[in-house]
Amino acid sequence: MEKLLEVKDLEVSFQTYAGEVRAVRGVTFDLYKGETLAIVGESGSGKSVTSQTIMKLIPMPPGKITNGQILFDGVDLVPKSNKEMEQIRGKDIGMIFQDPMTSLNPTMKVGMQIMEGLIKHQNMSKANAKSRAIELLRLVGIPMPEKRVNQYPHEFSGGMRQRVMIAIALASSPKLLIADEPTTALDVTIQAQILDLMKDLQKKLDTSIIFITHDLGVVANVADRVAVMYAGKIIETGTVDEIFYNPQHPYTWGLLASMPSLDNEGGEELTAIPGSPPDLSNPPKGDAFAPRNHYAMKIDFEQEPPMFKITDTHYAATWLLHPDAPKVEPPEAVKKRMISLSTSHLIKEGK
CATH class of the missing domain: 3.40.50.300 (P-loop containing nucleotide triphosphate hydrolases)
Structure with a gap:
């Protein structure tokens, strides 16, 4: 199998009033194409900081990568500037966050939020981007996508909002999808539906997934490998x-x-x-x-x-x-x- 991501001896620290907090201390792992890797641990174990560092989303300062490499498709992301990372985020690496209501813009229709990435990264016209947004909403299991594409986030349930977030993350067909506790805020029934959806989408799209969670039970039927x-x-x-x-x-x-x-x-x-x-x-x-x-x-x-x-x-x-x-x-x-x-x-x- 071909490696998509290699994280080598990654160290991340934060400067706080109490001194330097070493949040990530020498993390090393690989991710292969088409594979799902679950990173599991209690709150504060460093799993979310690790995933956000891959996308260079940690605030710098107070955060700082003090050591290591993040090789994505053979290219080290650590020295890349924020402007360079903007060309990678969304296009090559997508992310699903824990709480869709804090990630979705409440003043924008969901269709436009999906279309943004398509227009920016794939130079689509508005009409083509809207057609693709409808396709993506259908793909993630949202009924009546032609109508729902013109609705706002508050008109969706929690589970449906998370499906919208998945549609946004998949819009530009990224090679890597990072899911940071994507089911924590959902009830058990909806949680199972979202996990089944992600598993099904991975088979269809051959996307590699890093699944961050504190709950080992969540990943039992989703992951190929687990890092604790x-x-x-x-x-x-x-x-x-x-x-x-x-x-x-x-x-x-x-x-x-x-x-x-x-x-x-x-x-x-x-x-x-x-x-x-x-x-x-x-x-x-x-x-x-x-x-x-x-x-x-x-x-x-x-x-x-x-x-x-x-x-x-x-x-x-x-x-x-x-x-x-x-x-x-x-x-x-x-x-x-x-x-x-x-x-x-x-x-x-x-x-």
Whole structure:
């Protein structure tokens, strides 16, 4: 498979009154053409900053890329000016934000908001751009697109507004689509519809997707690969099956254990990860997750673990994978969740 995006040792900091906050600390990952990569982690883990840095959308200052490369189609985006990035945003890289009501212009008809990118990036006439906008609204599942193209955002429901945002992001047929928590503000039924829509559109358009979320459950049937982020670093990465059925990092165990289960007949309580993420204005020594890790060893508080190889596609940064470390099994709550996920997957596949 051909690589579309290579992020290499990316570091991003913000200057604040409390000092320098190191929001992203040496993030490295690849994205292949036609692939969906989910980046998962709690609020403050650095996933949204990473995605916005790819598009050079972080405010500079106070934000600053202090190290690393962002190779998109072999070209490094880091040194590019804002004016140069304007030719890439929308045309080659599209973005869907968390809350469509704060992203859509309330004073403009939705059709015109879709048409803007077509007129700017593809030099379309207004008439052709409007026809394309109607096509895109139909593509994302909005009924009566000929009528809806002349309506304002407040005339759409939350789920329909998110569909409009997807239409805008897809208008110029970008090679890469970044979806930053696109279903968080939606109810579960609409959330499932939006996820199915994105999966369907990816097959039709062969677009690569980076899906940002705090909820592992959301990506189970959407992603090809998963990168788990904590305290500004990727701490585990693998195929979706490897992350869900053979997780290795205690933080990934915690995320899995905190997922609600659909077959929770006994009223089993969700397991919360104890403590809080670290203050990244003063990153801790050793493994940043150690203070919250029930299985932490002395070395976790002294040295940062490297990425240990589990398979050719699966890596995790935990000292538990060192040959001299004690053998530790995932907690029972995680094992139950893995069985539950496996069962629901088989049901969905009709097996």
